[in-house]
Amino acid sequence: MTESLPSTSFTADQSGQVLYISPQWYAYTGMAPGADITAAWPQLIHPDDLPAVAEQYGAALAGGGPWRYEFRLHGADGQYRWFASQGVPEPLADAEAAGRPRQWFGSNLDVDDLKRAQQQLEEKDQLLTSILSSLPASVVTFEGEGLRYGFFNDTFQRRVQGRAMLGRPAGEVFPEAEAQGFLASLRGVLRTGEPYRGRRYPPRPATRARGSRGTCTWTWPTCPCATASSRPTPSSASPLT
Structure with a gap:
């Protein structure tokens, strides 16, 4: 079912190990199926965004909470696009009942077109304000x-x-x-x-x-x-x- 979603879906455990990721990831990044996603994904995030992403992602896993942030991800075409990521932990009782470490369910949604449109609107607003201010x-x-x-x-x-x-x-x-x-x-x-x-x-x-x-x-x-x-x-x- 996750293959039909517009976003990339993934599952990770509390150590940060990626247990599953949907095909959208491979289509966008160009990575081969079966590659070590856990080791590779930090290298594909824009260097300016990685510190904040690592901090928020790590805090969510350590504290048993959700995460929500935006970052730029490197694609197979050599370009970076903006993504919005969010994730939630499964109920601790479910993990304990299954006798395994707790898991997080996350998604990465491409919001690059929206971010660019917002940036254009902000630039137009700044230009209009500058014009009006100088009248x-x-x-x-x-x-x-x-x-x-x-x-x-x-x-x-x-x-x-x-x-x-x-x-x-x-x-x-x-x-x-x-x-x-x-x-x-x-x-x-x-x-x-x-x-x-x-x-x-x-x-x-x-x-x-x-x-x-x-x-x-x-x-x-x-x-x-x-x-x-x-x-x-x-x-x-x-x-x-």
Whole structure:
């Protein structure tokens, strides 16, 4: 049955001796069936990952517990791919009843495509954050019904004299925005999912930069952005002076 699984399945005893491994291992590594897997597998793990793998695997066997970790494994094509490994021990009573050392049942699942996709998303997120942070216009995102700050760029933080704090509700940080009706507009975006075209909000003295002269006016075009829950969120507001 293990031959039909997408992951490599294996069994090991408490000493670390590999008692069984499914054919997927031989297909990926290119090793010949019957080879000494116990001696060979550490040599196929990426050198940067081996210390952590050896530590966690050894601790699980010594302590009678499970393991769960990720590592890069060398394949027959000469390339390393990411795998997620997990293993659980059999009940001690079962081993004692069978009159043999305790065994662990493990699996190695190829997660390389997922890891690469995650890395690409992280790189895109870093690029987007860098672009937004360098814009001369202020950019802010709000999260949830409490309108908590999820992101703001450096321009916005400078304009509000460092008052904004990630995770804090906008109404607590800027009570004047509530009085001016701006937060009610954001809640309308949350409720309807429709963009808010904005109106002009003359900032109160508390929101003006120190040492500024004359007056300035902020406009806040706001639009909903998609979230994992598919709920509309007033996630992008760009005040321009």
